[in-house]
Amino acid sequence: MDIFDGVLWHPQEIERESMRQVEEFLRPLHLPPGQKAVVGRIIHTSGDPELAGQIRFHPRAVEEGLAALKRGAHIYTDVTMLGAGINSSRLNWWGGEVHCAVHSPEVAAEAKVRQITRSAVAMERFGEKLNGQVVAIGNAPTALFVLLRMIHRGLRPALVVGMPVGFVGAARSKELLLQADVPYITVLGTRGGSPLAAATVNALLYLD
Amino acid sequence: MDIFDGVLWHPQEIERESMRQVEEFLRPLHLPPGQKAVVGRIIHTSGDPELAGQIRFHPRAVEEGLAALKRGAHIYTDVTMLGAGINSSRLNWWGGEVHCAVHSPEVAAEAKVRQITRSAVAMERFGEKLNGQVVAIGNAPTALFVLLRMIHRGLRPALVVGMPVGFVGAARSKELLLQADVPYITVLGTRGGSPLAAATVNALLYLD
Numbered sequence: 001m002d003i004f005d006g007v008l009w010h011p012q013e014i015e016r017e018s019m020r021q022v023e024e025f026l027r028p029l030h031l032p033p034g035q036k037a038v039v040g041r042i043i044h045t046s047g048d049p050e051l052a053g054q055i056r057f058h059p060r061a062v063e064e065g066l067a068a069l070k071r072g073a074h075i076y077t078d079v080t081m082l083g084a085g086i087n088s089s090r091l092n093w094w095g096g097e098v099h100c101a102v103h104s105p106e107v108a109a110e111a112k113v114r115q116i117t118r119s120a121v122a123m124e125r126f127g128e129k130l131n132g133q134v135v136a137i138g139n140a141p142t143a144l145f146v147l148l149r150m151i152h153r154g155l156r157p158a159l160v161v162g163m164p165v166g167f168v169g170a171a172r173s174k175e176l177l178l179q180a181d182v183p184y185i186t187v188l189g190t191r192g193g194s195p196l197a198a199a200t201v202n203a204l205l206y207l208d
Numbered sequence: 209m210d211i212f213d214g215v216l217w218h219p220q221e222i223e224r225e226s227m228r229q230v231e232e233f234l235r236p237l238h239l240p241p242g243q244k245a246v247v248g249r250i251i252h253t254s255g256d257p258e259l260a261g262q263i264r265f266h267p268r269a270v271e272e273g274l275a276a277l278k279r280g281a282h283i284y285t286d287v288t289m290l291g292a293g294i295n296s297s298r299l300n301w302w303g304g305e306v307h308c309a310v311h312s313p314e315v316a317a318e319a320k321v322r323q324i325t326r327s328a329v330a331m332e333r334f335g336e337k338l339n340g341q342v343v344a345i346g347n348a349p350t351a352l353f354v355l356l357r358m359i360h361r362g363l364r365p366a367l368v369v370g371m372p373v374g375f376v377g378a379a380r381s382k383e384l385l386l387q388a389d390v391p392y393i394t395v396l397g398t399r400g401g402s403p404l405a406a407a408t409v410n411a412l413l414y415l416d
Contacts, residue, residue: 003360003384007353007377009324014350014376021375047373047398081402084292116217142222145215152211165255167229168222169215176211190255194289195401 018044025049034062038185038203045199054188061159061183065204068134068158072096075134075201076126078119078143078164082136085198090205096134101125119143128155136161138197141169144177151180160184161200163192226252233257242270246393246411253407262396269367269391273412276342276366280304283342283409284334286327286351286372290344293406298413304342309333327351336363344369346405349377352385359388368392369408371400 008014022040031039035057043049072095077083083098091098101107101122110125111118119140127150135157137144141164151157162177162184164170174186185200216222230248237260239247247260280303285291291306299306309315309330318333319326327348335358343365345352349372359365370385370392372378382394393408 004353004357007350007380009328009350009353011319011323011325014325018374018376044374045401047375047378047400081289081292081406084289085402111219115219117219117222120217142215142217145212145217149212166226166252167255168226170255172215192255193253193401193403194293195403198289 022049025052032062034066034204034207037207038062038200041199041203042187042196045195051187051191051196054191056178056184056186056188058183058185061185062204062207064183065134065159065161065185066207068132069096069204070094070208073133073158074099074129075136076100076123076130077135077197078102078123078137079139079194082138082194082197085195085202086136087202087205090202099126117142120146123147124150130155130157132156132158134159134161134201136197136201137164138192138194140164141166141173144173145169148173148176148180151182157182160186161197162186163197163200165192166190230257233260240270242274242412242415245415246270246408249407249411250395250404253403259395259399259404262399264386264392264394264396266391266393269393270412270415272391273342273367273369273393274415276340277304277412278302278416281341281366282307283344284308284331284338285343285405286310286331286345287347287402290346290402290405293403293410294344295410295413298410307334325350328354331355332358338363338365340364340366342367342369342409344405344409345372346400346402348372349374349381352381353377356381356384356388359390365390367412368394369405370394371405371408373400374398 022044039052074096075098077100080100083100102118107118107122111121120142123143123146144162144164171189177184230252234248243265251257282304283306285308288308291308310326315326315330319329328350331351331354352370352372379397385392
């Protein structure tokens with residue numbers, strides 16, 4: 001017997017079998033279709049069905065996020081890795097692009113002077129450009145804190161995918177996001193990450 | 209009281225507090241220094257201390273991986289997102305670069321004809337170039353299966369960071385990696401992902 005017996009190689013077969021297994025995890029959750037697509041893709045991406053219990057949706061999140069993307073909204077991210085995970089051909093088709101400023105020299109210089117993270121500076125510098133757009137945060141709690149401060153001052157992104165990760169500020173930033181007056185999708189607690197945020201955006205891009 | 213009271217903004221303070229918390233999770237594990245650095249960075253990246261119990265090291269993995277990187281080994285990945293997470297300035301300093309062929313048109317064409325995944329074709333086409341290099345897989349089990357087949361036929365990467373994710377083949381591919389005659393670092397089961405694989409590589413890049 002070959003050790004590779006039973007391995008699935010065909011992309012559609014792999015996809016179908018994966019979807020079948022994810023569907024089994026989703027069935028008992030009885031989610032509305034849009035939320036189901038997002039949760040399914042997060043489980044698929046993470047290989048971890050237990051994450052489902054940590055995902056929270058603002059009631060209008062899927063609807064407003066999808067509407068924004070369809071009218072060509074851009075996606076602003078805190079880290080380049082997140083952008084690399086987004087299906088940009090679909091996004092570009094609708095007119096949107098992914099933006100991330102964390103590696104800009106101006107951002108690095110300002111962050112150094114102010115002694116705050118580059119992710120926070122990069123998000124802050126986007127400023128009013130974020131109105132009506134999609135913001136996806138997959139790494140830095142400080143980027144989400146800065147965004148929340150701008151939202152408290154009147155900024156209105158169409159959707160915040162708030163999934164920073166880690167032991168310093170991530171859980172707290174996501175608790176504050178739940179109370180903010182903005183459509184959000186988040187994963188509570190210390191877990192999160194670029195693949196989860198990218199999966200969320202990709203689920204929306206493929207909803208239609 | 210401001211809702212942002214107590215938020216840490218200073219990058220070094222955040223790093224220090226995070227490391228302090230990760231250190232608490234690591235202490236009871238009594239790992240050798242190199243493995244400790246890898247496990248710590250995976251916990252830090254994932255926000256999930258429970259992953260520590262799933263990580264497995266070939267006894268020479270850290271030593272051989274680090275030695276290869278220091279002599280300028282390249283890193284071959286299955287997905288671009290993984291490359292985006294690698295600290296390439298440190299890698300480039302030693303002479304290495306990140307390579308990923310999954311988006312090449314030739315790979316797409318061959319994958320279509322053979323009805324296998326692009327990740328598998330991309331890995332297979334690297335072929336003998338992988339001898340003595342570091343291979344990092346953060347997404348596709350088929351890329352790891354193909355690599356394992358090449359290893360069975362005599363290929364010898366310096367290190368395989370094998371962390372594909374999902375419900376179809378990921379757990380199985382990692383079980384086979386444990387039995388392969390090659391230095392490896394892996395996360396057992398269905399979980400894995402680009403950030404974990406990138407964290408592993410970055411831990412090695414910063415070991416010295």
